[in-house]
Amino acid sequence: MLKRPFSLRTRLFIAMLSLVMIASVVIAGITTFRYKNEAEQYHKERLERKEMAIKQNINYVLKRTTYPVTTKNIPLIFKENGRIYELSAVHRMPLIIYDLKGELLIKSNESFIKDSVKQGIPNIVISKMNASPKKRFLVSYEREGERFQSSYSYITDNKFKPLAILNLPYLQNDDLVKKDILAFLRSLVEVYLFMLLICIGLAYLLSNYITRSITAISEKINKTRIGKQNKKIEASYISEEVSVLVEAYNSMIDQLEESAVKLAVSERENAWREMAKQVAHEIKNPLTPMRLTVQNFHRKFDPSDPQIKNKLTEYSDTLIQQIDTMSAIASAFSNFAKMPERKDEILNVNEVVASALDIFTEDGIVFNAAAEEILINFDRTQLIRVITNLVKNALQAVPEDRSSAIEVTISRHANDAYIYVKDNGVGIDLENKQQVFEPNFTTKSSGMGLGLAMVKSIIETYKGTISYTSVKNKGTEFVVRIPLQ
Template sequence: MKLKKLSLRTRIFLGMIILVLLASILIAGVAIYQYKGETEDYHKQRLERKEIAIQRHINYVLRETSYPVTTEKIPLIFKDEIYKIAEVHSLQLNIYDLDGSLLKTSRATLTLDTLQICMRTEVLNELSNKAEHRYIEKSKENGETFQSSYSYILDQKFKPIAILNLPFLENDNFLSNELNEFLIRLFIAYSFVMLIAVAIAFWLSKYITKSLKTISEKINTTRLEKRNQKIEIEDASDEISILVNSYNSMIDELEESAVKLATGEREQAWREMAKQVAHEIKNPLTPMRLTVQNFQRKFDPSDEDIYKKVDEYTKTLIQQIDTMSSIASAFSSFAKMPAQQSETLNVVKTVKLALDIFNEDYIVFSSDTDEIIAKFDRTQLIRVVTNLVKNAIQAIPDTKEPKIVVSVQSQNNDVVITVSDNGSGVSEENKHKVFEPKFTTKSSGMGLGLAMVKNIVEMHKGSISFKSETNIGTSFKVILPKEN
């Protein structure tokens, strides 16, 4: 999972948890590092204390001995005392002469190998070169760490007479146990802290993103065509307040723009409507004018065919007047739809009733059931069906054997009405104009039928779509919810 795909709330939550984990690991690392440093200092200081105590003990023996304090007499002086010193101080010790040869050791048994009998040359050199005449050597054997301390044994005149070697084993068992106990306590404490951190991180991430979630929900519901509510958030941070104020300002500007746009579109629509009405009315007015002028010019009361001519002139005028009346009715129906009056009805029966006004025998009706109960406006449902069927009839050319299929189906909570024909179809360049007012491919009519159908369907919270192929036919599909 990529980090960018995670929500802000999840990223804040994970960030705080990771921060606590890193702090725990860092503190544990510092504790272990501190332990190692303290352990090293502890062994160093312990060896120094042992060395000082043994040197004092040796000096005491040298002061109390009856033997001359010389290098050659060291084995005699410490013949028995070396064991007492080792027992008192719980530490083995070796005494070498100034040339590095072993003089006396506190070990009960001695394997006389080269390392024990003679000191290495580099150790002698380091010891003599040190200003404090003291040298410590570290080594590891069988996984255990040893420190060997080398220092001079001085006589009463502070003259070196021998070299004292103290092999010291670094026993870390006690300190290791202390570290383990500390780490266990630290783990328990941080486990408790982790639980608290998870709770705080969850609450904090939820608190931080709560305002953003509110803003996001408001933005998702923002629409140009409706009145949008402003965001009101109390106790918001400065950043959130800036964002909320920006959104509220945008809502004000959006509402102002929507009003201007709606006004402009309404004015444009009425201008287009006025142009269309003027154009459609001019068409029948011209033949009416010519008919009246012709009647005026040729009127002769003595003509024996005068009544026949008057009848012809009258029929022509009535025909043009009916055309103008149908134009006015069509525009009136489109401009002002009647109020929706929904009622519970049988859609199958209602669609059959709408088809009864057509006498064409090539109109076929089908339904998967005899009864589909839904809630619609009966008049508007009939208007949708009749307009689609009229459109289908007019789309079929005279060169084809016409066929129109009207079907009604029930799909879940929707009613699906389909009107299919085998007409000329709709060309690709005209498909996007089908539901536009005043669009038509016929020689007569105003092109308001499909626009009105679309208006009715959308008022019922439904949808209308079509599929068409040139010279094959067109199929209109209306989907309406059963409850309105």
């Protein structure tokens, strides 16, 4: 089964709300991305400024030291008077100095990035610094949930000859940026929630306005029925597109009325034509054995035969049996043709069904009636006809090697009365399920197949329904629903 799409009103409503939601998500995403980029750039520039200031102080120290300015003397120069600790405290950053091979010379903080200090500078950093014209290399990494930037640059003497490598580990503190982003997103959510409420109201009004004319047309179309007096749509102040639909609908109503008359005549003619064919076929069946019996009697008749009376009785019984079959066919056809006649009265379903079941002498029929009185407006004869046909079919569905177990149950739900007729028969084959209620369908060797068709016609005359469920070789249950009075 294909899924039914949303209505035009719903789609318009969802589309307008989706635009607002998409816009809010896009703005939030772009703003967050921009905040993070600006924060990243800010940290890079800040680290670069601190590095320049620290190197100026280092150059100042190297110019005024009494030690020879060599790589070997770097630890002595910066340990003197605790200068490396003083520089670290002034600039609020740890300082680590390596020799040109990447081995540690001196550092200001014993615990900061302890592992990397012990390992020294990776060779790849040294090679990239040598290849870079700026002689500076920046590494970004994360450790224990915190982000770091680590700057590597050369310390030179007064002739710009490299003496050592300065490493400045920088912790990126994004707490302020995160607070700004959260504050912005909170404000954005508040604004868009307010806009969303306004948009819901506008979308509801606008979608109703746009689809009002279409809804009116759809309601008219849903009420359109063949054989009923359908009214045309009279509308004013409608759009050009909707007016085309109105004109098409009104034209369809005119054509429908003409087609309904032709269809009714054609259906009646076809129904009686098919019924006549079926009756003729059923009547021919007993005529053949009757003809053979008479011919056989005429050919073998011998007044002096001592068994003549027995043979005559046998021939007579055969003829009477076939005549009864033809009479039953005629009665079934007559009953089916007289179905529309009704004599409605207020009936207690429990009592009428119980009286209908009294005519059955077979064992295994169980009647379960509702405790309370259930009243319906129905023709008594027609209701008895419904019950007897269903029970008779149930009994005939049970094979000869199985004991009948027929359950007739009456109950009430809401404003409807329900009659359940359940058997333990052979069930209904899957290929026959669509033909069960057709007038000329039967799986039995005799009969015209009018019983269930007649039951369905009677029930639908009173705006009821009949349905069934069946399990192969386990049984079938018919369910009749009749509106209460």
